[in-house]
Amino acid sequence: MKKPASIFDIHVHLLGNAQLDAEFMAFAQNWDMPFATSCLGSQGSMLAYPTFEQCVAANDAVLEQMAQYPDFVYGFCYVSQQHESSAVEEVRRCLGKGMRGVKLWVAVKVDDPRTFPIAEAALEYNAPVLIHSYLRREEILPEESKPDHIVALARRYPDLPIIMAHMALRWQEGADAVAECPNIYVDTSGCDPELGSVEYVIDRLGVDRVLYGSDGPGRDVLCQIARVMAADISESDREKVLHLNAKRLLGLGGAK
Amino acid sequence: MIIDFCAHCGYDEVSSLSHNIMNERFFDTARFVELAQAAGIERSVVSGSENESLIRFPTLSPASDVAEVGSVKGVRIFPTYQIWDFDGEEMASVLAAAKRSGLIVQICLRLQDPRVLVQKTPSGEVLKALDKLAEVHKDVRFAVSGANYYEAQANSALFSRQNVWMDISHVQHPINSLEKLLAVVDAGRVLFATNSPIFYPKTAVYRVIHSAISDLNRDRILYQNAKQLLG
Numbered sequence: 337m338k339k340p341a342s343i344f345d346i347h348v349h350l351l352g353n354a355q356l357d358a359e360f361m362a363f364a365q366n367w368d369m370p371f372a373t374s375c376l377g378s379q380g381s382m383l384a385y386p387t388f389e390q391c392v393a394a395n396d397a398v399l400e401q402m403a404q405y406p407d408f409v410y411g412f413c414y415v416s417q418q419h420e421s422s423a424v425e426e427v428r429r430c431l432g433k434g435m436r437g438v439k440l441w442v443a444v445k446v447d448d449p450r451t452f453p454i455a456e457a458a459l460e461y462n463a464p465v466l467i468h469s470y471l472r473r474e475e476i477l478p479e480e481s482k483p484d485h486i487v488a489l490a491r492r493y494p495d496l497p498i499i500m501a502h503m504a505l506r507w508q509e510g511a512d513a514v515a516e517c518p519n520i521y522v523d524t525s526g527c528d529p530e531l532g533s534v535e536y537v538i539d540r541l542g543v544d545r546v547l548y549g550s551d552g553p554g555r556d557v558l559c560q561i562a563r564v565m566a567a568d569i570s571e572s573d574r575e576k577v578l579h580l581n582a583k584r585l586l587g588l589g590g591a592k
Numbered sequence: 593m594i595i596d597f598c599a600h601c602g603y604d605e606v607s608s609l610s611h612n613i614m615n616e617r618f619f620d621t622a623r624f625v626e627l628a629q630a631a632g633i634e635r636s637v638v639s640g641s642e643n644e645s646l647i648r649f650p651t652l653s654p655a656s657d658v659a660e661v662g663s664v665k666g667v668r669i670f671p672t673y674q675i676w677d678f679d680g681e682e683m684a685s686v687l688a689a690a691k692r693s694g695l696i697v698q699i700c701l702r703l704q705d706p707r708v709l710v711q712k713t714p715s716g717e718v719l720k721a722l723d724k725l726a727e728v729h730k731d732v733r734f735a736v737s738g739a740n741y742y743e744a745q746a747n748s749a750l751f752s753r754q755n756v757w758m759d760i761s762h763v764q765h766p767i768n769s770l771e772k773l774l775a776v777v778d779a780g781r782v783l784f785a786t787n788s789p790i791f792y793p794k795t796a797v798y799r800v801i802h803s804a805i806s807d808l809n810r811d812r813i814l815y816q817n818a819k820q821l822l823g
Contacts, residue, residue, distance in 0.1 A: 337799055356767060529792050531788060531789050552767050558768075559769075562794070567792070
């Protein structure tokens with residue numbers, strides 16, 4: 337039950353909540369855990385339907401954190417497809433300033449044509465697109481992407497690396513839905529540590545497509561790490577999930 | 593030594609509602625025990641089985657006859673998944689049996705994320721009703737399973753009662769949640785629990801071992817509090 341020697345968190349949020357953000361940074365430094373982060377609202381709230389100006393402010397907060405912690409904090413640019421050409425320009429601005437990926441949340445389903453120019457901009461930079469996905473039993477967010485929407489985007493852009501976040505919550509159905517799309521990865525963040533979940537997604541997708549993530553600091557990062565440490569997998573597979581796959585995907589040969 | 597105050601082993605009509613495909617394998621007693629032992633857990637409170645490492649708290653539904661539970665240390669109810677009227681006759685008979693026989697009444701709120709396994713009654717409503725019950729029935733010991741940190745914080749009056757304990761199986765938000773929990777619930781009434789085999793049992797052990805809490809509180813949570821409560 338020891339600490340892993342190396343770990344990279346692919347799914348973190350800068351909340352704009354001073355206490356939680358500071359706690360996360362202290363944890364990450366204590367565990368020597370570089371991470372990829374996006375900000376979904378720089379005022380301490382996560383904005384499902386942000387204005388364009390709110391997206392820019394959120395991304396600026398991430399750029400600031402990247403500048404403060406180079407080679408430790410890697411930004412993902414948050415945009416809403418509702419902003420169409422402005423969102424594309426924001427993706428180019430942020431990736432041009434060193435962000436490593438794009439984050440799409442729940443404003444518009446990702447098979448909507450307004451997503452396509454954003455995907456094409458990400459492709460220009462070979463940057464992965466991290467897409468929130470929850471298969472809920474009861475719908476509360478009409479534009480939340482399901483695995484099938486992500487598959488549609490992945491098939492349209494087979495060279496675009498896509499990360500389906502949270503293993504879609506219901507991990508068995510999520511992994512089954514995306515198994516045949518080699519450019520879809522999953523992260524283990526933001527859902528409960530259900531027995532067999534890590535083993536199942538590795539079995540269905542192959543270990544190279546499974547990434548550790550926490551969804552911290554809203555989630556307890558320790559519980560999310562513990563899930564991967566508890567999984568009945570080989571040590572070489574655990575290393576791939578914990579950090580090697582993410583570093584490969586983000587092109588971070590020199591990361592800690 | 594580690595005592596798991598809420599796990600699931602043997603047939604139980606409520607816990608078998610969970611959607612984790614791995615469950616079937618481990619509701620079997622021998623496999624469950626093997627899984628628990630691999631995580632370093634020596635004793636587990638479960639609903640459907642009993643042996644030297646399993647302490648049985650049979651699950652009661654509102655239709656159950658509490659007189660039929662036999663010689664046990666506690667009973668388990670799932671008021672978020674089955675409709676329980678805490679002011680009704682069924683609960684009155686459970687409380688009467690608890691007083692008569694010293695039974696612990698375990699209130700299980702969650703088996704899985706409510707977005708996966710929908711609750712008929714939200715946890716928050718159950719906790720409010722339980723607060724009234726615990727205040728009136730001070731001689732009954734209640735162990736709450738499946739509450740999260742925010743619910744503990746929002747129901748601080750309930751969780752400060754001397755006859756109420758809380759387990760950590762679903763304390764998974766936000767960062768440093770166990771440390772935060774100990775700021776709102778007395779460490780002497782926090783119980784270790786895994787919710788296995790729905791969750792990995794090792795994750796709960798790992799997070800307690802690596803949390804920034806004192807060794808004294810770690811020992812209390814992992815086994816001393818449960819040992820004392822179980823007598």
